Amino acid sequence: MEIFLAACVVAGVPLLLATVGELITEKSGCLNLGLEGMMLMGAVMGFTTAYATSNPGAALASAALAGAAGALIYAILTVSLRANQIVAGLALTIFGTGFTKFVGQPYLGMAVPSDVTAVFAKTSIPILSEIPFLGSIFFKQDIFVYISYLICIIAAIYMYKTRPGINLKAVGENTAAADASGINVNLYKYVHILIGGALCGLGGAYLSLVRIPLWQEDVVNGRGWIAVALVIFVAWNPIKAFFGAILFGGLSILGMKLQVMGVSFSQYLFDMIPYVATILIVIVSTHKKNIESQPPGNLSVNYFREER
Amino acid sequence: MNVKIIKRKDIPKHKEVIIRIMAVLLSIVFAGVILLAFGLNPLKIFGAIIDGSAGSEIRIKQTVLRAVPLLITSLGIIVAFKMKFWNIGAEGQITMGALGATWVALNLPEGLPAPFMLGSMMLGGFICGAIWAFIPAIFKAKMGTNETIFTLMMNYIAIKFVTYLQYGPWRDPGAQGFPKIAKFTENAILPSVLGVNIGWIIALICVAIIYVFMTRTKKGYEIAVVGESVQTARYAGINISRVIVIAMLISGGLCGIVGFIQASAIEKTLIAGIAGGYGFTAIITAWLSRLNAITCLFVCIAFAMLIQGGSYIQVSLGVSSAISGLVQGVILFFVLGSEFFLQYRLEFPKKPVKEVA
Secondary structure: HHHHHHHHHHHHHHHHHHHHHHHHHHHOOOOOOOHHHHHHHHHHHHHHHHHHOOOOOHHHHHHHHHHHHHHHHHHHHHHHHOOOOHHHHHHHHHHHHHHHHHHHHHHOOOEHHHHHHHHOOOOOOOOOHHOOHHHHHHOOOOOOHHHHHHHHHHHHHHHHHHHHHHHHHHHHHHHHHHHOOOOOHHHHHHHHHHHHHHHHHHHHHHHHHHHEEOOOOOOOOOOOHHHHHHHHHHOHHHHHHHHHHHHHHHHHHHHHHHHHHOOOHHHHHHHHHHHHHHHHHHHHHHHOOOOOHOOOOOOOOOOOHHHH | OEEEEEEOOOHHHHHHHHHHHHHHHHHHHHHHHHHHHHOOOOOHHHHHHHHHHHEEEEEHHHHHHHHHHHHHHHHHHHHHHOOOOOOOOOOHHHHHHHHHHHHHHOOOOOOOOHHHHHHHHHHHHHHHHHHHHHHHHHHHHOOOOOOHHHHHHHHHHHHHHHHHHOOOOOOOOOOOOOOOEEOOHHOOOEEEOOOOHHHHHHHHHHHHHHHHHHHHHHHHHHHHHHHHHHHHHOOOOOHHHHHHHHHHHHHHHHHHHHHHHHHHHOOOOOOOOOOOHHHHHHHHHHHHOOOOHHHHHHHHHHHHHHHHHHHHHHHOOOOOOOOHHHHHHHHHHHHHHHHHOOOOOEEEOOOOOOOOO
């Protein structure tokens, strides 16, 4: 059981990073549907950098930069040029897929260098890993997992306890009011779109560097879209995102697990579970009516000061 | 420097055309810069793409084969997007359409005359594609469920389901152990006219029908009104749920026809990857054609050239065919960005003239 739950955490990490990234972006009032594209760009740049330099730090930086670069295109289009957010996000996904195939083609089937995999091997945290049950689930993981715990906690503190975090909420809820109160609205949007993109890039890199050690084109396989749904499911709350991501990580490996246990059922039908579950979430979330779980008031509405 | 953004009241037609052409040209230049950054000669690549897609009769036929599914799928997406229903589930609707057509082909008696067989397959494809679109549509209409994620997830479910059939119940025992579905018999394969399967005639008929439907009929107008403003639609007494469902049945049904054409004429059976990415490329072409069916015809031909040329350079120059995907994304970025300049103009305050001593 503990082994399975620990595997759920591993499967959930890319979802967690992407979900936290997207919810920060959405808090600024921007619905970026380019997650899948940004995760792919992060995955391929992380992998190629790791391959070329054998330096895990450089690989992570390059993945985050690639995700942020994708996000920058989206930000220019939607914030400065006021393009439709949904179409711009779709465009980013299409571009990211093409970019990834193009850049990654020479690397198909190649493995992450051993210097890098060594750094991302499982390392127990002293003391914490001794906690019965929880220790072996959460604290006998690789360093990338610990980094994502930290990111999740920092995001929560930033959003709820700091001045810029509160301002961010204001920008997403009522952009005009935030603008009137002197907040630099466009700067907030740009910064948080870029942060969101960087986190998605890292999520993609976890897949290509740790989860799936051989390069393949469809590494992300719809996880970016699942993360979009998770943001709604966890009601834009980074702490809830932690549990949501692990739950979904678990669903995505449930099929494999049941097969190992000898449940005879087609693997391909089990593969549908996370996608069906995502649809169920979207349906259920539409019914939530309490104020806490509502999207930011001005989500996916472009803001033109001149047109107030 | 202080740049002022001023909303245009109206834009002359020729200026609009110029801005759009500029956007496409700039995107090609930009794509060229990316190619240069990867150490490739953009002129050689672009030249090879044109040569590979229009350089000989066989290549032109190949381009048409790619334009047909792209065009019909784009038409389906146009109907949905006009309503601001973000149907990104075309890939799954194509797959399910192919499944429907295949079920008909494998279950009707073998000796059936071809026209009857093909007609039933087309109907089967239309119905299955429409059902796959109906599911998210009814949730959107009745509960306001987010259709973007819903339709997208339906893609994965459709593809996994066909994989399941391919490896499980529909596996052809005569395929020497390969996980394949049985090939169609001769009467289930679309005949050719002018050397290309008659899918191209179906596509042209669809263009005419959708153009008339969207611009000349009451239902088409209602779809556009719902897309402009749900409030206005409600005020005008339009039954919004009904419009959403009807539009999506048409949208998914068209994609289903694509599945039928691809299964019947190209693969001659059903495979999990039958949609081949057309469902996503069609989003770009639909948007670039400004959701107009006639414009869409030309945009799809251009994109089919890009795709066909892309696979040609893979063979002839050994350069990844993924370039065409990259270029498509860049074109869409630039065209999206250019729409800003159609709605606004920038005004630069005049610099104070320096006094010359």
